[in-house]
Amino acid sequence: MTSQTPLPARDLALIAVFAGITAALGLIPPIYLPISPAPITAQSLGPMLAGAILGGRRGGASLVLFMAMVALGLPLLSGGRGGIGVFLSPTVGFLVGFVVCAFAIGWATYRVGAPYSIWKGLVITLLGGLV
Numbered sequence: 001m002t003s004q005t006p007l008p009a010r011d012l013a014l015i016a017v018f019a020g021i022t023a024a025l026g027l028i029p030p031i032y033l034p035i036s037p038a039p040i041t042a043q044s045l046g047p048m049l050a051g052a053i054l055g056g057r058r059g060g061a062s063l064v065l066f067m068a069m070v071a072l073g074l075p076l077l078s079g080g081r082g083g084i085g086v087f088l089s090p091t092v093g094f095l096v097g098f099v100v101c102a103f104a105i106g107w108a109t110y111r112v113g114a115p116y117s118i119w120k121g122l123v124i125t126l127l128g129g130l131v
Contacts, residue, residue: 011058018054018062019069022046022098023076030078037090041078047098048125051105060103067095101131 007015025046030039046066050059066076075082077095087095105128112120 007058007061014054015058015062015065018046018050018059019066021049022063022066023069023074026076026078028078038094039078043078044098044129047102048105048129051102051107051128052109052121052125054102054106055110056103056106059106060099063099063102067099070095097131101128104128104131 022043023046025043026041028042030041032039047059047063050062053059054062070076070082070086071084073083077086086092105125108124108128109116109121112124
C-alpha cells in the first residue's frame with residue numbers, strides 16, 4: 001500500500017484560484033441557442049486554462065472543487081445556476097466534462113514535454129475542449 005503525499009500549500013492555493021477563475025467566467029452572460037438545451041458560455045475556458053496551466057492533477061482538482069461548491073448551492077454556473085438540481089439537468093454531461101477536460105488537457109500537455117510551443121499548446125487545448 002502506498003501513501004500519497006499531501007499537496008503543498010502553493011498547490012492548494014493554485015487549485016482554489018483556478019476554481020475562482022472558473023466561477024468568475026460564469027459571470028459572463030450565456031448565449032442560448034434554440035437547438036440546444038446547453039448554453040454557450042465563457043465558463044468553458046476555465047477547465048482549459050486550469051488543465052493547461054496547472055496540469056492534469058491540479059487542474060482536475062480545481063474543477064472538482066468548483067463542482068463541489070456548485071453542488072453546495074453556490075450560484076457559480078453561468079446564468080446564476082447552482083445547487084444539486086443542476087446535476088439532474090440535461091447539462092450534467094457538460095459539468096462532468098469540465099473535470100475530464102481539465103485532466104485531459106493537463107495530461108496531454110505533460111506528455112508533449114519540452115520544447116513546449118504555443119502551437120502545441122493551442123492544438124492540445126482545442127482538442128481537449130472537444131472533450
